[in-house]
Amino acid sequence: xxxxxxxxxxxxxxxxxxxxxxxxxxxxxxxxxxxxxxxxxxxxxxxxxxxxxxxxxxxxxxxxxxxxxxxxxxxxxxxxxxxxxxxxxxxxxxxxxxxxxxxxxxxxxxxxxxxxxxxxxxxxxxxxxxxxxxxxxxxxxxxxxxxxxxxxxxxxxxxxxxxxxxxxxxxxxxxxxxxxxxxxxxxxxxxxxxxxxxxxxxxxxxxxxxxxxxxxxxxxxxxxxxxxxxxxxxxxxxxxxxxxxxxxxxxxxxxxxxxxxxxxxxxxxxxxxxxxxxxxxxxxxxxxxxxxxxxxxxxxxxxxxxxxxxxxxxxxxxxxxxxxxxxxxxxxxxxxxxxxxxxxxxxxxxxxxxxxxxxxxxxxxxxxxxxxxxxxxxxxxxxxxxxxxxxxxxxxxxxxxxxxxxxxxxxxxxxxxxxxxxxxxxxxxxxxxxxxxxxxxxxxxxxxxxxxxxxxxxxxxxxxxxxxxxxxx
Ligand SMILES: *[C@@H]1O[C@H](CO)[C@@H](O)[C@H](O)[C@H]1NC(C)=O
Ligand SMILES: *[C@@H]1O[C@H](CO)[C@@H](O)[C@H](O)[C@H]1NC(C)=O
Ligand SMILES: *[C@@H]1O[C@H](CO)[C@@H](O)[C@H](O)[C@H]1NC(C)=O
Ligand SMILES: *[C@@H]1O[C@H](CO)[C@@H](O)[C@H](O)[C@H]1NC(C)=O
Ligand SMILES: *[C@@H]1O[C@H](CO)[C@@H](O)[C@H](O)[C@H]1NC(C)=O
Numbered sequence: 001x002x003x004x005x006x007x008x009x010x011x012x013x014x015x016x017x018x019x020x021x022x023x024x025x026x027x028x029x030x031x032x033x034x035x036x037x038x039x040x041x042x043x044x045x046x047x048x049x050x051x052x053x054x055x056x057x058x059x060x061x062x063x064x065x066x067x068x069x070x071x072x073x074x075x076x077x078x079x080x081x082x083x084x085x086x087x088x089x090x091x092x093x094x095x096x097x098x099x100x101x102x103x104x105x106x107x108x109x110x111x112x113x114x115x116x117x118x119x120x121x122x123x124x125x126x127x128x129x130x131x132x133x134x135x136x137x138x139x140x141x142x143x144x145x146x147x148x149x150x151x152x153x154x155x156x157x158x159x160x161x162x163x164x165x166x167x168x169x170x171x172x173x174x175x176x177x178x179x180x181x182x183x184x185x186x187x188x189x190x191x192x193x194x195x196x197x198x199x200x201x202x203x204x205x206x207x208x209x210x211x212x213x214x215x216x217x218x219x220x221x222x223x224x225x226x227x228x229x230x231x232x233x234x235x236x237x238x239x240x241x242x243x244x245x246x247x248x249x250x251x252x253x254x255x256x257x258x259x260x261x262x263x264x265x266x267x268x269x270x271x272x273x274x275x276x277x278x279x280x281x282x283x284x285x286x287x288x289x290x291x292x293x294x295x296x297x298x299x300x301x302x303x304x305x306x307x308x309x310x311x312x313x314x315x316x317x318x319x320x321x322x323x324x325x326x327x328x329x330x331x332x333x334x335x336x337x338x339x340x341x342x343x344x345x346x347x348x349x350x351x352x353x354x355x356x357x358x359x360x361x362x363x364x365x366x367x368x369x370x371x372x373x374x375x376x377x378x379x380x381x382x383x384x385x386x387x388x389x390x391x392x393x394x395x396x397x398x399x400x401x402x403x404x405x406x407x408x409x410x411x412x413x414x415x416x417x418x419x420x421x422x423x424x425x426x427x428x429x430x431x432x433x434x435x436x437x438x439x440x441x442x443x444x445x446x447x448x449x450x451x452x453x454x455x456x457x458x459x460x461x462x463x464x465x466x467x468x469x470x471x472x473x
Contacts, residue, residue, distance in 0.1 A: 195208055222249045
């Protein structure tokens, strides 16, 4: 018997009964089984091919995805459902997910984003941003989209979602876009989300954008885009609560993880912070951007972020806080430990004049509060500038705590490794010796910048083992 694919565990040949005129026909029915870990398992499984999907890389599957997901919505209140995408190249426009649903990609499945503009619905700007980032009017719906959902999973055996972004980057550079570029995956107003075990390639813009959502796990994601591609941020939790980002590898043209919460007066009015975020075992390569950025859109506030075991190579900065007068909001209770940095421009950066306003209606007196920023156990090598910390005059960034940090400077490092203005804080055991605004409090203060003791609620969430099988005809 010939194996159809490595994921095929059983193969049945069923002889179909002869038709009216007597000739007989043989149809192969293949059962594929797969196992994975998830926040929830599903009672019903179907394959995209049941709904007319064609994985030849050129036929549009937008209607097949819509038909499949609409059919499976019958099971939302009856055990949930799972859509299996087999090996193949599945060209499709944007499509929307439903609640109690899993999109599962075979390891050799590639979703290819269509370049036919009619396959991309246009949405209004995000309420906390007031306008689109590329164009003030609407924004193209993300490639994989969901809103007002609960219990939604996008996973696979490291299957691929390819945004075919070059087309969009070119339109962006030529200023030909009528609407803001689509993200690769966006879930809005949703609860209980898992995005795991996938490879994301060449997103038109940001890759993973959970917004106004809670209880989110992002795990085992590989994100790859050219380092010069515009705005290809990796993972952007935006006005979200209780999130775990783990074991991700990101090479991109913008920040690997960018924590956000809305823009200027729109974000202040909307007022949804991002809080309770854990980032663990992240590897980042991004020569023109940050490993972890907080902002620049932070007007709803960012609080209680805990990042640990972070590796960055050839990345512009380790942790970067970006804000400006007019943003309002806050960035507080930020904890980072065990970072390994190789070849960086800045190990740490804070900018209080990152202007980039949504429009001219922002309130210049809306000053952000930046407070309680803690970095410890960091080893960096081949760094040009240890840190550049620039607060806002009459609005200093306070409670900066840096301990047990060794920054090896590169041969062409600046004479002055630290630049500090409008900040307050302390250090302990930091090399090279920091600026006078961050006085060394001696080795006994090394634990001053520790993580909080109590875990985040998301840490108690354990994944279930799911096993499924599906008939492929
Ligand atoms: C969904 O698919 C099942 C199985 O193919 C079929 O019996 C049912 O009629 C479909 N429902 C809809 C709404 O298409
Ligand atoms: C989704 O939820 C938000 C917030 O609760 C609400 O404002 C919005 O109208 C909902 N949208 C839909 C399509 O139900
Ligand atoms: C997933 O695929 C990417 C791209 O081929 C590869 O770099 C990565 O190592 C794979 N991850 C796993 C966990 O197999
Ligand atoms: C200082 O940081 C290094 C590197 O992360 C770590 O091995 C060491 O245990 C830390 N020292 C203390 C006292 O925590
Ligand atoms: C150090 O960084 C410079 C860029 O600043 C780079 O050209 C060089 O290759 C790096 N050296 C090592 C040993 O990584």
